[in-house]
Each structure stands twice: as C-alpha cells, then as structure tokens.
Amino acid sequence: xxxxSKPHLAxxxxxxxxxxxxxxxxxxxxxxxxxxxxxxxxxxxxxxxxFLIDTLxxxxxxxxxxxxxxxxxxxxxVGQYTDPLxxxxxxxxxxxxxxxxxxxxxxxxxxxxxxxxxxxxxxxxGDTTKTQSLVEVHRLSRQxxxxxxxxxxxxxxxxxxGYDSTHVDSLLNLNHRVPKGRARPNLxxxxxxxxxxxxxxxxxxxxxxxxxxxxxxDAYLPGLVITPGANDEGAIIRLNATSTDAxxxxxxxxxxxxxxxxxxxxxxxxxxxxxxxxxxxRNRLRNIPTASLGVAASAKTGEQTIIEGAxxxxxxxxxxxxxxxxxxxxxxxxxxxxxxxxxxxxxxMPFVPAPPALSLYYTDxxxxxxxxxxxxxxxxxxxxxxxxxxxxxxxxxxxxxxQSVLANRIPNNxxxxxxxxxxxxxxxxxxxxxxxxxxxxxxxxFIRVQ
Numbered sequence: 001x002x003x004x005s006k007p008h009l010a011x012x013x014x015x016x017x018x019x020x021x022x023x024x025x026x027x028x029x030x031x032x033x034x035x036x037x038x039x040x041x042x043x044x045x046x047x048x049x050x051f052l053i054d055t056l057x058x059x060x061x062x063x064x065x066x067x068x069x070x071x072x073x074x075x076x077x078v079g080q081y082t083d084p085l086x087x088x089x090x091x092x093x094x095x096x097x098x099x100x101x102x103x104x105x106x107x108x109x110x111x112x113x114x115x116x117x118x119x120x121x122x123x124x125x126g127d128t129t130k131t132q133s134l135v136e137v138h139r140l141s142r143q144x145x146x147x148x149x150x151x152x153x154x155x156x157x158x159x160x161x162g163y164d165s166t167h168v169d170s171l172l173n174l175n176h177r178v179p180k181g182r183a184r185p186n187l188x189x190x191x192x193x194x195x196x197x198x199x200x201x202x203x204x205x206x207x208x209x210x211x212x213x214x215x216x217x218d219a220y221l222p223g224l225v226i227t228p229g230a231n232d233e234g235a236i237i238r239l240n241a242t243s244t245d246a247x248x249x250x251x252x253x254x255x256x257x258x259x260x261x262x263x264x265x266x267x268x269x270x271x272x273x274x275x276x277x278x279x280x281x282r283n284r285l286r287n288i289p290t291a292s293l294g295v296a297a298s299a300k301t302g303e304q305t306i307i308e309g310a311x312x313x314x315x316x317x318x319x320x321x322x323x324x325x326x327x328x329x330x331x332x333x334x335x336x337x338x339x340x341x342x343x344x345x346x347x348x349m350p351f352v353p354a355p356p357a358l359s360l361y362y363t364d365x366x367x368x369x370x371x372x373x374x375x376x377x378x379x380x381x382x383x384x385x386x387x388x389x390x391x392x393x394x395x396x397x398x399x400x401x402x403q404s405v406l407a408n409r410i411p412n413n414x415x416x417x418x419x420x421x422x423x424x425x426x427x428x429x430x431x432x433x434x435x436x437x438x439x440x441x442x443x444x445x446f447i448r449v450q
Contacts, residue, residue: 050335051328054443057321058339060298060432062305063367063416064289065312071152071275073423076118077310078135078276079183079236080228081126084349086308087284089125089425091236092227092277094140094152094161097248098270102212105203105252105264112251112261114199116224118190119243124183125425126235127351133178133229137192138163138170140223152275154310154423161277163225172198172224183235190239194248203252206264217266223273224248235351236425241274278310278425288313293367298432304344308427309356309419315430316367318414319442322405329448332406336445337398341417342391342438343379347429355379355428357420358394362410369416373401376420379428391438394430402444 077091141162152159164170174193247267287300305315361369384391431438
C-alpha cells in the first residue's frame with residue numbers, strides 16, 4: 001500500500017465511526033425487539049444502514065466427553081495405528097454370538113474346522129500398505145459379560161472388557177498363531193481360522209445336548225474379543241456388527257457321508273450384543289483434556305481445537321460479547337451471520353480418514369449438549385482468497401443463534417461442535433480466531449430498522 005492512500009483510509013474510517021455513533025444515539029427511540037426477517041447479504045455501508053462486523057470475539061476450546069456409547073453402534077473396530085498428532089490409537093471389540101436354533105448335531109458328527117468370519121467395509125485409519133496381524137481372537141471372560149440392559153462405552157475405564165492376554169495358549173487363533181496380512185480397503189471378508197481343540201469342544205457340547213438355548217451357549221461362551229497384536233502397527237479397520245454373513249462357522253461331517261460338508265453358524269447378528277473400545281496414548285499432543293467434560297483453551301493446543309468422534313473430543317465455541325450488538329440500537333435485523341472454520345493443512349495426512357461431517361449443538365454452561373442447532377455440516381475444499389492454495393473449511397449460519405440471544409429466547413452459552421458420527425474415530429483440527437493462517441472467521445451483517 002502506498003503512503004498517499006493512508007489519509008483516504010483514515011477519513012473513511014472516521015466517517016464510518018461517526019455513522020455508528022449516530023446509530024447508538026438513536027437507539028433510545030427503538031423498541032426492544034430483534035427481527036427474524038432475513039434479507040440476504042447487504043453491503044457493509046453505513047450510508048444505507050447496513051453494517052458488517054468481523055471482530056466479535058470467539059473463544060474456542062477442546063472439550064472431552066469420554067462417555068461415548070458404542071453398544072448402540074452397528075460397527076466394530078480393531079487394529080492399531082500411530083496418528084502423528086494424537087499418538088497411538090488402539091481399537092478392540094467384543095461381541096456375543098447367537099444361536100439360530102438349538103444346536104443338536106448328529107451324535108456321530110466329526111469335526112473338520114472352525115472359522116471366524118468378519119465383514120470389513122472400506123473405512124481404514126492407518127497405513128494399509130503395512131502387513132499386520134489380522135487379528136487376535138480371545139474368549140470374553142465370564143466375569144465381564146456384555147450387558148443386555150446397559151450401554152457399553154468406548155472408554156475402557158467405563159466398560160471392562162475382560163480376557164486373558166497373558167498366555168499364548170489363550171489365543172483362539174489356529175495353532176495359537178495370528179495370520180498376517182494387509183488391511184486393504186477392498187478387503188470385504190476376513191476369515192480367521194480358530195483353534196481345533198476349541199472347535200471340537202463346541203461340537204461335542206452340541207452332541208451332548210448342552211447347547212440347546214441361547215442361555216446355554218452364553219454360559220459356555222459369553223463372547224469373543226478381537227484385538228490387534230501388542231506390537232502390531234498398521235491400520236484400524238471397521239467391521240459390520242449386524243451383517244448376517246458375520247459369524248463363527250463350524251464345519252463337520254458324518255462318517256456315512258464324509259464328502260458332504262455340514263456347517264453351523266453362530267452369528268454376530270443373532271447375538272445382538274456387541275461394543276468396541278478405542279484408546280489413545282495422546283503422547284503426540286499435549287494439553288488436551290483428560291477428565292470428562294474438561295476444557296483446554298485453543299491457546300494451549302497451538303491455536304487450534306480438535307474434534308474426534310470415538311475419543312469424545314469436541315470443540316466449544318463461546319461468544320462472550322454478542323449482546324454488545326445492542327449498542328447499535330435495539331431494533332436490529334441480523335440479515336446474515338456466518339462462521340467459516342478453517343482446517344490446518346498440516347493436520348490432513350495420507351493415512352488419516354477425511355474430516356468427518358460435523359453437528360452443532362446448543363450447550364449448557366457445563367459442556368452438556370442440549371439439542372441440535374445444525375446437523376451434517378460437511379467438509380468442503382476450495383481455493384483460499386488469502387493464500388491462493390486449496391483450503392478445507394466448514395461453514396454454517398449463526399443467524400438464528402444471534403437472533404435468539406438478542407431476543408432473550410436462549411442464554412448465550414455458546415455451541416458445541418462434534419462429529420456427526422461419534423462412534424467413528426475420524427478427526428479434524430479447527431483453527432482459532434488467533435490462528436494466523438487458518439483463522440476461524442465470524443462475520444455478522446445487520447441493518448437497523450427505523
């Protein structure tokens with residue numbers, strides 16, 4: 001900018017200030033209402049009574065809500081991956097198997113094999129080019145059965161998942177060895193051979209009439225747990241917990257017809273009880289909350305906040321000086337108000353899923369979501385007018401929120417921004433208003449009605 005242009009800018013700013021002061025002086029003659037009429041985006045021109053404010057304070061912080069239920073999801077997760085920003089993520093799942101009816105095989109039946117069949121979809125969190133263990137299988141402990149009346153939660157401290165992981169012989173994998181493979185996105189069926197001794201025992205109990213009901217079966221096998229190997233590193237995969245093709249399949253035959261394979265399925269869908277857990281050691285990012293409903297201001301996390309579904313990380317937005325808009329007169333029409341939340345490019349990585357859609361909630365003063373303000377706010381990319389490079393953003397309207405606050409219909413407690421799919425561990429980082437490159441922008445257009 002040349003020096004000769006500065007006096008003109010100063011005069012323009014002084015003229016605008018005089019216009020604003022004139023509006024404030026007239027405020028006493030206005031009624032105490034805020035119109036809900038929206039007339040589009042006006043020019044920010046004091047001569048026409050239309051104004052733009054883009055300096056309202058927005059305080060952003062990361063909130064932890066660790067009581068995320070997972071037993072109401074249709075998903076299971078298993079695997080391990082070190083996220084460059086969040087640290088090592090470990091996912092494991094537990095599920096009950098169900099009987100289609102009384103399991104009463106022919107008394108002469110001979111065991112052949114037993115296989116756990118799981119149904120992955122194309123969701124991956126991690127490096128699918130790496131070979132990894134797919135996957136360890138354990139018996140769920142009788143002391144920690146899956147509750148039929150209560151939610152089970154993602155956080156391990158809230159829901160125990162008991163199984164013996166200390167002895168090799170506790171593995172139900174065939175020969176107590178875990179097969180290796182790559183969790184490629186086109187892998188739609190995962191077949192895990194199980195221990196022969198376990199399969200023979202299952203068949204023998206059926207022949208003895210000990211597995212006639214679901215209660216009989218639960219008493220014998222409360223469930224299975226699938227986990228990554230302790231030192232495994234690759235990708236977290238997502239499985240369908242309600243697919244009718246997901247089952248433990250027992251193969252056997254009768255001596256009089258040895259070439260005919262007989263199968264009995266104990267399906268996950270018929271079991272109708274399952275949950276998963278995901279934990280992060282968080283050693284890559286300091287200062288994020290560790291206590292439930294705890295808060296960390298964006299200044300403590302590099303002028304950015306975090307939203308992550310399964311780990312319960314959300315972003316709180318507060319607007320402490322919103323009611324100061326009344327200084328422009330009580331009879332205001334908020335014609336348009338928008339927030340643009342920018343995603344720091346460095347947080348987008350090749351092996352991390354694309355940022356999720358978000359939902360925005362009204363909240364109380366203690367970070368409890370009250371009701372939905374706006375759902376399914378999608379992630380968009382485009383060329384930034386500031387940098388000229390591709391930029392990822394979320395955009396949503398704040399018009400109705402501001403109108404409701406100024407009309408005293410709701411308290412100004414702010415909003416909670418959360419993943420629209422809270423059971424999925426996809427994450428995104430959002431820049432704060434003080435982030436020099438990836439700024440959270442809040443623009444309010446309004447007019448004063450005479």
